[in-house]
Amino acid sequence: MVRLSPDLIATLASDLAEEARAIVRRTAPDLMARAAAFLLLKDSKASYIIEGERPPQDRIQRWGQALGEAGQTALNEEVLLRLQRLVIGRDTRFLHLGWRTQGGFVGTRDRETNAPLPDHVSAKPNDLAALIQGLLAFAERSEVGGLDPIVSAACLAFGFVFVHPFEDGNGRVHRWLLHHVLARRGFNPVGVNFPVSAVFLERIDAYRATLEHFSRPRLLLTQWETTPELNVHVLNDTRDLFGFFDATNEAEFLSACVLETVRNTLPREVEYLRDYDMAKRRIQAFLEMPEPQFDLMLGFLRQNGGCFSKRAREKEFTALTNEEVSAIEGIYADLLLRHG
Template sequence: MESPLVGYAFLVETLKLKVFPIQRPAVIRPVTRIEPLGRELAVPQRLAPPPGDCCAHVLFALKHEGVNLGVLAQALPQIPAATMLAELRKAPSGAYIRKACFLWEAFSGTRLPHDVSPKGAATLLFDPDRYITGPARRDTRWRVDFNGLGTLHYCATVERTPEIEALLALDILGKSREFIGSLPAGMMDRALSWAYLHETHDSFAIEREAPSADKAERFVQLLRQAHERQPLTEDYLVALQNSTISNPFDRAVAFRHEQNHLNNGLRGAAGVTYVPPPPELCRDLMDELMLFANEAPLQIDPLVASGIISFGFVFLHPFMDGNGRLSRFLIHQALCRSGAMSHGLLLPVSVAMKREEQRYLEALQSFSRPAREFWRVLWLDANDLSFEFTGNEGIYRYWDATACVAFTLEMARQALEVELHEETEFLHAYDQVFKVVNARFDVRGSDLAQLVMMCLSNNGIVSRNRRKQFQYSVPEEVFDFIEERARQVLAEQATKNVDPNESTFLSKS
């Protein structure tokens, strides 16, 4: 019985390719035209490529399913050169056969015996209406413009989903600069100081770690140094890793030379949740990622670039420890590299990520789960495991970053609209209450600051415990007056549809 699969799904099944599952496989169905149908791309029998003709399925996929470099990198070298040339003779200037020939030569490392230059307009490899694309680099032989996010040695793809398009339309970075620029100088400094501190604490908290004061200060300084726009190099990343690690035995001197993995706490192979690429491949791909990180923020939307860089880094896992928080630091590094972060501006994305940990995990698992299927892990003894990669290195070279970029954009939106806005509202409320109370009563400044902060964080109530705590330094009528003023300010803010009690700052005070 013939397979009903078409295009990429057909190639994967027929050629036994080691790739991630096709998200929307093309399948022959009783329909009159090619159309999405549920989680499939329904294809009428009359429009399906001939069974067994892999080249025809490649052309079908390029035309109707987009560009899947992971599949093409493994499939095209298995198609004979004579077959490619026969198809080329049918349509010497056809856009899709030119794309296929361009990629065939790139992935096979062999030149097709064809020296007649195609005529007509050059064609883009990735459709800009379907994908977020990079600057075009022309291959004059086939008149194909490679416009991927990376190179043919390492390339991410990001589809223009409705969610991503809507988030890009918000101009999050522009609104962030406008918002910070609209604040009085003193307020801006305080809001940014809060952002740096809580970005640090929540980046560590995601990994279930509470940093010491010294470690927290070092990380804050790293965030501030990102504004120096230093390009990524191995030495620079090693220095960053060393700055975030307390145990001197865990500090790296170079990218890793041994296999590492992530573990969920269970014993043996069952506890291994993700295995990054082998060391040699990791080092090769880190060179590609650093090249992308140093160029892309200046060429494409910086938030898109930062998402690819951050998640790409953590998927490669170039160090034995410290990869997670460094990956989140790279979001800021990319935004600063682009020049989008002026006046020390910082979007506290880790604060938003901490609040959205489940969504963060889902974004990570969009890659880590299918990648885990290509590793055979054996438990030898105690903590000793053996790792055998059964996949193809293309799964690490060519990856779909759509979910990761969508998550990064959403966290940037929340960092602006929730974290920074609400913290600023809190600071406004704090200033109003503190000023009035301080003018009327003679209370030690540090005590008053704590009481006002606690009252605002508790819906305008000074709790019994706080009254008891400060009973010998603060008169009783001060507690009542603080409550009165706090409730008044909170009510005024509520009329503006602002609820400061949802603030991340308050929840951690």
């Protein structure tokens, strides 16, 4: 159930999808392709950071590719299981892949006993088959029935993460599902994936509050005990707590994040690339430099507030004259300094 508040109705009525398509139409195709590629990589990295992980670049790129392919095929169990394998990577020695066969929780542990201190207790393993089938049925029916894409995405993705069907990988698959629904329903322009994880990371406290809004009251309704393996074992029937919930809070949070993406994140990245290209043309008018060296130079300037550091002047860019350094710093200040 979703109770659409006046604020949410106003947000959805503003037709954010058309706003995004308008941005794409007025942007050069090569510029938009570069912006989309960067935002996709940014979103992949953010999805791992939210989980407290900083994986190697190849795993970030593989997950970015998976995000880019979201929405291309209908959702089913095999898609979800494949995504978990992709998220976890090659080393699965200490993890059970696939649907959980034991209890699950999100939280901390007692320092002395290592006993679970849950903030969220996941659905019971015996209920997973029915709950997953319910989510898949909702995905199909909401698509056929034309339910608003943002509402549909919120119900499906948050419903999935609340069930927490995997031992690990739930959060990233949950955020992939947001991409899946928005792309599947044609909400985002072709070739552009909204970086919802990046916006979630920027609003991490609000994101956690949205998750806790579901978990806290249900924790009070869940009877559990600690197992000999220091896991949780749920004693009462909790299936309906996960199968039926009011998703208004989740839909409002997601709509605010999509609004931020369409009206700020995407235009900001396009503007940065325009200014970057202009700075590059102005510098190349008096200085020839290989592309990797040019990118390295701008990276140094970005890290040092738009100025060459003493180390950069004495090592990587010792060949630059004082006049060239002054001109480059001036161009950077004119065009790129405001981007941070």
